[in-house]
Amino acid sequence: MKRKKIVLLIPFLLLAFIFSCAKLKKSEDEKIILKVWETYNNEEHNVFLQVIENFKKYYKEKYNKDIEIIADRVPFDALVDNIKTACLARINPDIARVDALKVIELAYHKVIEPLDKLPNFDAKSIEEKRKDYIEAPFNSNIIDIKGEEHLYGLPEQTTCLALFRNLDLFREKSAELKAAGLDPNKAPEDWDEFIKYAKVLTDEKKNIYGFAMANSLWFTLPFFNMYKAEIIKKGPDGKKYCNITDERAIYAFQRKVDLYQKHKIEAGAWRAGAIGPDQGFINKVYAMILIGPWMIQRFKDSGINYAVSLIPKPTKQDAIKLKLIPENATDEEYHKEITTSTNIGGNNLVIFRNSKYKEVAYEFINYVTGKENQIFWSKSLGQIPINLKAYDVIMADTAVIPEIKIFMQQLLFAKVPPLVPLYGLMESDIVNPEMALALKGDKTVEQAFKDAAIKIEQEILKQVNE
Amino acid sequence: MKGDNIRNFFIHLFLICGVIIVLLPLFWMLITAFKQIGQGMKFTFFPSTESYSSSYIIDFTEKYNNKVIFEYINPSAQTVTIAGTFNNWDKEKNQLKNDNGIWRIELNDLPAGKLEYKFVVNGSQWIYDPDNPNKADNSILEIGEKGIFTNKKLNNATQIKENNKVLFKYFGPQYKKVFVEFQGKVIDLLKDDEGYWTTLMELPEGKYSYKFILEVPFKTALNSLYTLDNFKKVLFNPDFPFSRFFFNSLVVATGCAFLTSLFCLLGGYAFAKKQFIFKDKLFLILLASMMVPGMIFMVPQFAIVNKLGWINSYWAMIIPHLGNVFGLFLLTQYIKTIPDSLFEAAKIDGASELQVFRIIVLPLSLPIIVTLFLLTFIGQWSNFLWQLIVNTPNSPYRTLPVGLALFRGQYATDWELMMAGACFSILPIAILFLVAQRFFIEGMTQGAVKE
Numbered sequence: 001m002k003r004k005k006i007v008l009l010i011p012f013l014l015l016a017f018i019f020s021c022a023k024l025k026k027s028e029d030e031k032i033i034l035k036v037w038e039t040y041n042n043e044e045h046n047v048f049l050q051v052i053e054n055f056k057k058y059y060k061e062k063y064n065k066d067i068e069i070i071a072d073r074v075p076f077d078a079l080v081d082n083i084k085t086a087c088l089a090r091i092n093p094d095i096a097r098v099d100a101l102k103v104i105e106l107a108y109h110k111v112i113e114p115l116d117k118l119p120n121f122d123a124k125s126i127e128e129k130r131k132d133y134i135e136a137p138f139n140s141n142i143i144d145i146k147g148e149e150h151l152y153g154l155p156e157q158t159t160c161l162a163l164f165r166n167l168d169l170f171r172e173k174s175a176e177l178k179a180a181g182l183d184p185n186k187a188p189e190d191w192d193e194f195i196k197y198a199k200v201l202t203d204e205k206k207n208i209y210g211f212a213m214a215n216s217l218w219f220t221l222p223f224f225n226m227y228k229a230e231i232i233k234k235g236p237d238g239k240k241y242c243n244i245t246d247e248r249a250i251y252a253f254q255r256k257v258d259l260y261q262k263h264k265i266e267a268g269a270w271r272a273g274a275i276g277p278d279q280g281f282i283n284k285v286y287a288m289i290l291i292g293p294w295m296i297q298r299f300k301d302s303g304i305n306y307a308v309s310l311i312p313k314p315t316k317q318d319a320i321k322l323k324l325i326p327e328n329a330t331d332e333e334y335h336k337e338i339t340t341s342t343n344i345g346g347n348n349l350v351i352f353r354n355s356k357y358k359e360v361a362y363e364f365i366n367y368v369t370g371k372e373n374q375i376f377w378s379k380s381l382g383q384i385p386i387n388l389k390a391y392d393v394i395m396a397d398t399a400v401i402p403e404i405k406i407f408m409q410q411l412l413f414a415k416v417p418p419l420v421p422l423y424g425l426m427e428s429d430i431v432n433p434e435m436a437l438a439l440k441g442d443k444t445v446e447q448a449f450k451d452a453a454i455k456i457e458q459e460i461l462k463q464v465n466e
Numbered sequence: 467m468k469g470d471n472i473r474n475f476f477i478h479l480f481l482i483c484g485v486i487i488v489l490l491p492l493f494w495m496l497i498t499a500f501k502q503i504g505q506g507m508k509f510t511f512f513p514s515t516e517s518y519s520s521s522y523i524i525d526f527t528e529k530y531n532n533k534v535i536f537e538y539i540n541p542s543a544q545t546v547t548i549a550g551t552f553n554n555w556d557k558e559k560n561q562l563k564n565d566n567g568i569w570r571i572e573l574n575d576l577p578a579g580k581l582e583y584k585f586v587v588n589g590s591q592w593i594y595d596p597d598n599p600n601k602a603d604n605s606i607l608e609i610g611e612k613g614i615f616t617n618k619k620l621n622n623a624t625q626i627k628e629n630n631k632v633l634f635k636y637f638g639p640q641y642k643k644v645f646v647e648f649q650g651k652v653i654d655l656l657k658d659d660e661g662y663w664t665t666l667m668e669l670p671e672g673k674y675s676y677k678f679i680l681e682v683p684f685k686t687a688l689n690s691l692y693t694l695d696n697f698k699k700v701l702f703n704p705d706f707p708f709s710r711f712f713f714n715s716l717v718v719a720t721g722c723a724f725l726t727s728l729f730c731l732l733g734g735y736a737f738a739k740k741q742f743i744f745k746d747k748l749f750l751i752l753l754a755s756m757m758v759p760g761m762i763f764m765v766p767q768f769a770i771v772n773k774l775g776w777i778n779s780y781w782a783m784i785i786p787h788l789g790n791v792f793g794l795f796l797l798t799q800y801i802k803t804i805p806d807s808l809f810e811a812a813k814i815d816g817a818s819e820l821q822v823f824r825i826i827v828l829p830l831s832l833p834i835i836v837t838l839f840l841l842t843f844i845g846q847w848s849n850f851l852w853q854l855i856v857n858t859p860n861s862p863y864r865t866l867p868v869g870l871a872l873f874r875g876q877y878a879t880d881w882e883l884m885m886a887g888a889c890f891s892i893l894p895i896a897i898l899f900l901v902a903q904r905f906f907i908e909g910m911t912q913g914a915v916k917e
Contacts, residue, residue: 037859041875042705072859073705075871078851085855088765089772099876159877171521174675279507294877301504305520345877382544398558399589401544 032357033068034364035093037083039076039347047380054376055367059360067360080105087111087352094355095365097156097347100140100416101423107143107152108421112350113358114150115141120359122366126151133369134158136344136414137386143419147238154369155386158346161222161290162410163187163312167305169201169208169287176200187309191255194288194312198265201287211259212277212286215270215435217427218417220256221343222290222311225415227252227322232418232461239465240420242456244431244449248322254445255318257438270439281306292345293384293407308403310340310410344414346386384408422460430455499885500692506881513687515642519678520565524632524669534573534581534609538595541567543587550583550604552576557586581607636663636678640686648676696886708887710862711869714783715847716894718865721784723843726793727835734797735827739809749798756791764852771856778863782856787846793838800834801827836905844895866891 040048052069059067072093074082080102086092087109098106106112116126123129129151130138137155165187170177174184177200188194198210213219217231224231229248235241243249260266267286269277278295280286282302290311299306319325319338329337349365351358367373374390377383382400384407385391394400395408420426431452438448498506536548546569549557562569562585569585582604584592595605634646634653639661645652646665655663655678663678682690701708736742737749767786776782804826812822828835850867857864870891873884 039876041880042703045705070860073872074859075854075868075874076876077871077874078854081851082855085765085768086858088769089777091772091777091858282507283509292877294875298504298507298878301502302508303504347876397589398547398586399545402561 031066031068032360033070034095034355034357034361036069036071036095036097037074037079037093038071038097039074039079040097044381045071045073047377050380051368051373051377054373055364058367059363069364083111084109087354090354092352092354094357094361095349095351097349098153100137100155100158100344100346100348101419103141103153103348103350104143104419104423105421106350107145107150111353112152113353113355114152115154115351115362116151118359118362120362132387132389134386134388134391134411134414136160136411136416137346137348139416140344140419141348144234153348153350154365156347156349156365156369158344158384158386158411159292159294160342160344160407160411160414161219161292161311162342162407163309164281164289164291164295164299165307165309166281166284166287167307169284173201187307188312190315191312191318192315195259195263195265198259198288199263202265204264207285209267209269209280209286210265211288212267212269212275212280213256213259213290214277215432215439217431217435218343218345219290220253220435221415221417222341223252223256224249225341225343226311226314226339227255227318228324230418232420232456240461242453242461244456245446245453250445250449251318251322253435253438253449257445260439261441270436293404296382296401296403308406310406310413311342313338313340339413340410342410342414343417344411384411420460420464422463426456426460430459495885495888498881499696499889500694501696501882502691502693503696503880503882505691506885510691513684513691515681515684515687517680517682519636519680521675521677524674524676534576534607536562536571536573536583536585536595538562538569538585538597539567540569540587543569545588547586547589548583549586549592551581552583557589557592576609578609581609583607631666631668634665634667634676634678636680637661638663638680640682641680642683643681645679645681646676647679648674652679696882697889700883700886700890706869706872708866708869708890711864711866712890714780714863715866715891717780718783718849718853719843719846719894721780722787722846723839725784725788726790726842727839729788730790730793730797730838731827731831731835733794734801734831735823737794737798738801738804739806752791753795756795764855768855776856778857778861780863783853783863783865786852787842787849790838790842793842796834796838797831800831804830833905836902840898840902843898847891847895 038045038048048071052071056067056069059065076099079096079098083092083096083098083106092111103112107114115121116123116129121129126142126149133155137158141151141153141155142149143152170184177184177197180196180200182193182197182200188197194211201210202208227248229243229246229252231242231244231249232240233243260268260270267280268274269280269286275283275285277286277289278291278298281289281291282299282304284304296308314322314324316325316329316331316334316338319334320327320329325334325337349368351361351365355361369387371387371389371393374385374387375393378385378390378394379397379399382404384404385394391408395405417423418426434443434448434452437443438445443451497511501508538546540546543564546562546564547557548560548562548571549555552573553559560571560573562571582602583595584604585595586592594601598605598607600606600608634655636644636646636655638644639657641663644655644657644663646655647653653665653667655665657663700706737745771777771782771786774781776785808826809822812826817825848867849865850871853865854868854871857868866887870884870887873880873887
């Protein structure tokens with residue numbers, strides 16, 4: 001009998017123990033408190049804390065009110081999953097700094113606020129607001145959900161790809177480059193010239209290659225963009241459809257495939273287990289790579305001698321072939337119409353729908369992306385400003401390192417990646433494997449893109465268009 | 467006998483190769499943890515005592531033009547330009563090139579006479595040339611009609627002398643040896659009292675490219691590749707509370723492993739040796755739940771944890787992992803192998819239920835309990851996603867995997883710091899394995915020996 005009592009008592013005690021652990025909800029404070037989740041590194045985080053202090057002073061002066069802003073660092077990995085579960089539990093912050101390509105996911109989940117609907121939205125239209133920012137990063141926030149287009153965030157930090165040249169490898173082949181009629185101190189201007197440079201720089205016996213590239217949709221976007229190929233297009237009925245089988249898209253990727261298969265100047269760095277482009281670049285194995293400004297400091301730390309330049313542009317013949325310019329276009333028209341191009345990455349600031357202080361949050365993100373703060377941010381961290389007024393100031397500042405200015409120039413020719421909610425899935429599960437098959441020669445580019453298009457329509461766009 | 471030896475040799479060779487391959491990631495982690503920032507991705511593992519200067523060009527064909535070489539030492543400057551009377555004080559026109567902290571520019575065909583100039587550091591600081599004592603409002607350099615002029619006694623400038631003679635010269639008192647490499651030859655340089663390495667050569671007129679090979683002492687080379695700073699940065703960084711992360715991981719992993727082992731032992735004993743209603747059906751249901759991927763449970767578990775108000779607490783990090791069906795299955799199957807006669811004998815001797823459990827079940831199941839403890843400990847020690855979502859970013863209960871993920875950015879990763887942190891994170895597991903290996907061996911040999 002005694003034993004039975006003990007057996008009955010144990011589960012009761014366990015339950016009592018579990019529920020006693022539950023915390024009581026605290027009563028909410030009346031003071032304005034904004035919570036920001038951000039993914040900065042240590043250095044950026046410290047500057048961001050300074051930005052917060054500056055904003056507090058600005059807010060106090062403007063409204064004579066005190067405000068508290070809490071900045072919490074979140075690991076970049078699984079950030080969106082973290083946000084989604086936090087939204088489920090209503091413990092999400094007021095503002096979050098998220099990957100530019102993830103804003104659409106949060107917008108489709110209806111957890112972030114359209115900024116243009118806020119009463120204190122400070123422009124007559126999205127178009128007017130766009131004039132303050134570099135276009136491509138700003139456009140990553142304009143999301144069309146069921147025919148309604150709204151602005152869901154503001155760009156806060158941006159990045160893109162540009163061409164990095166390992167100058168030591170260029171110098172070693174200086175005589176050969178000159179003999180081929182190429183200037184070892186200059187970067188190639190178009191892709192034909194690029195191939196010429198890379199052929200001289202490639203020395204298969206020494207395992208040195210003129211070029212190395214990653215195989216992912218994001219890293220291939222500069223090719224698509226330079227030939228003005230749109231992977232996802234909006235039809236006249238307002239629905240989105242996959243346009244990856246378009247002549248320009250196929251030609252763009254064929255150009256990339258040819259660098260490996262036909263011209264044999266690419267190292268195959270995209271293959272599993274191969275030396276990655278940035279690692280090969282540091283180790284003087286690859287002479288040219290496409291990479292972003294995040295590697296500048298690392299390349300400097302590793303002591304390599306390098307230079308940054310604009311990504312080469314399409315040749316005139318290519319431009320005529322793809323009807324980007326008329327057949328009888330002059331050289332002047334060609335140079336005017338056909339430019340270098342790149343993609344964008346980076347982060348945007350979004351405001352959550354359940355934030356108690358959405359208008360204050362908007363004031364804050366507007367301040368962060370405003371001219372004065374962007375100049376401060378850019379000078380403190382050597383990063384690219386996204387505000388166009390700050391852009392002009394930084395461009396004229398001789399203290400800014402030349403590499404950053406090249407990236408700033410390159411960004412003016414950037415285009416936003418396709419904005420679809422499952423972009424990550426589209427890239428990793430559909431386009432990348434098909435592109436890898438084309439690069440390996442297991443499929444033609446046409447076939448690979450046809451297969452990719454079917455999957456994109458079924459697995460990605462069907463849900464978007466429903 | 468000879469055949470056996472050869473066979474044994476190849477078996478050993480195969481095993482050693484296998485071990486090396488398996489341990490490669492560990493070696494890489496350890497080496498990277500000790501590397502200087504920026505060196506982690508390099509294939510260099512042995513410190514090289516030799517390094518190269520930039521390449522220079524010596525141009526005999528221009529020797530009668532006016533050339534002025536400006537040199538300015540400032541390793542911390544981001545940009546250095548020169549502005550003066552020769553470029554209408556345009557601070558953006560002539561940018562100096564950085565070579566290991568020595569900024570340098572060569573200007574050709576400057577007019578003879580008095581030249582006024584200043585350096586512009588980081589775009590805004592106008593400074594006098596620190597190496598030129600001749601100054602008024604600006605630094606002043608007198609340029610003659612022909613020849614090469616410099617603003618100072620240059621650090622690494624080769625000088626063209628009369629009669630086609632070239633004086634190769636490099637400033638480097640810290641170097642053990644300096645050579646000059648040009649036209650495929652390597653020539654030894656001699657060090658003078660001031661720390662300059664020089665050699666004089668006679669060359670036919672022309673244009674030559676050359677560079678210096680700099681040999682440093684082994685200790686300097688070692689320090690330029692390896693450091694202990696990464697560990698200090700991880701341990702004492704105010705933005706990265708390592709000790710707190712480590713403590714939290716230890717509490718969560720130990721708590722989970724201990725409680726899981728306890729509950730699985732109790733449950734396993736009941737399922738293996740006790741009779742109760744729906745025992746088999748219940749066991750089957752529990753086993754069926756093993757077939758469902760763990761991620762499926764994440765959202766409902768999170769909802770429950772949130773309802774209970776456990777977000778940002780150890781409870782959320784430990785309690786949802788205690789219902790470990792795999793552990794229950796493992797213990798049940800193991801305890802089933804203990805002969806019933808032992809339990810019957812104990813009962814006959816008057817042992818209570820608790821005594822049976824303590825004297826028979828617990829000691830005989832110890833190897834499998836230790837195994838389960840270790841498996842659970844390892845699983846929870848490296849658990850990232852659950853511990854991330856049940857803690858808000860300001861939570862003091864964040865664990866080490868969540869903390870280490872802070873070194874991983876959107877595009878770039880601080881490999882050297884991350885690996886230094888990872889070195890600490892493998893310590894508890896390594897210690898546990900060392901301590902517990904005796905039980906593994908016991909577990910493996912228990913059935914092999916007959917009384």
